[in-house]
Amino acid sequence: MPPILNQDIRERVRTTISKRAPQNTTKQIKLENIENFNNLSREGLENGNIERRILLYETHSHEKVYMQYPGIESKRNGQRNFLLDARPIIQKSDGEIVPDMNFGRIWDIIDRIGQGHQANLDVLAVLFLRIAYMIGYQHNDTEYLSETINVITGEVIESSRTRFCWNSLILDPDVVETLGDSFGLLGGVSLEGFLYYNDLLAQNEDCKYSYLKGRQWDFKSGRINNCLSHLTVIAHMQGHMGISELINKFQHGGVAPLAQNKFNEVCGDLVIQE
Secondary structure, eight states: OOOOOHHHHHHHHOEEEOSSOGGGTTHHHHHHHHHHHHTSOOTTOBTTTEEEEEEEEEOTTOOEEEEEESOGGGGOOSTTOOTTOOEEEEEOTTSOBOOOOOHHHHHHHHHHHHHHOGGGHHHHHHHHHHHHTTTTOEEEEEEEEEEEEETTTOOEEEEEEEEEEEEEOOOOHHHHHHHHHHHOOBTTBOHHHHHHHHHHHHHHHHHHHHHHHGGGOOSOTTHHHHHHHHHHHHHHHTTSSOHHHHHHHHTTTSOOOOOGGGHHHHHGGGEEEO
């Protein structure tokens, strides 16, 4: 596919959100995802020993993006124990498993994009914003590959098809391919794989905070605060805040979601609030 023009990219990613409580617009699909991910059976599984993964995304670069469970926080002691913890896994086309990405590694990738493609940071910010608010997601009710694995040996113990209902991130293939060709590999993976990984990482955050906070959950902690923190990092890279302000924002709680009144500062006219 020939690359599309930058103007076309910008038109295709332009996004409209509600001025008031945009987190409520897709509340129902968020709740559906949380319920169905949390209902995946953990019977007979143990983090670091026998785990299961479900194949939810495949990229044009033939990467496979799984949700694997249970995660390490299922073994955590105390009030922060999250029995239903999971984590995204990317398997490259050659079968290699990509190391887990924490905030630091994700920000290093964003920083690398900014160093070489400063003019497209607002586009990247909008893509993260769409993940934050689950904008343009697609409902799926189909069968997916499910594999039970011995984590120590890497052996696939059992393989089957599992029916799973959820709402998935939909990316414009022309936009992602054009940007991906320009950005190159990001931490060893494609831009498409990187974005899918971030979606599943954000999904687990939603599952975790809804589980830990119960009825007190405000729908912001989790996916939204996670992804909007990436916009805060981008704001610094664009020169909208100094390094001391950036550090100060992350000193309290580990996340620093960009305030909604700053969205247009970072995303320009690619975000419309009405």
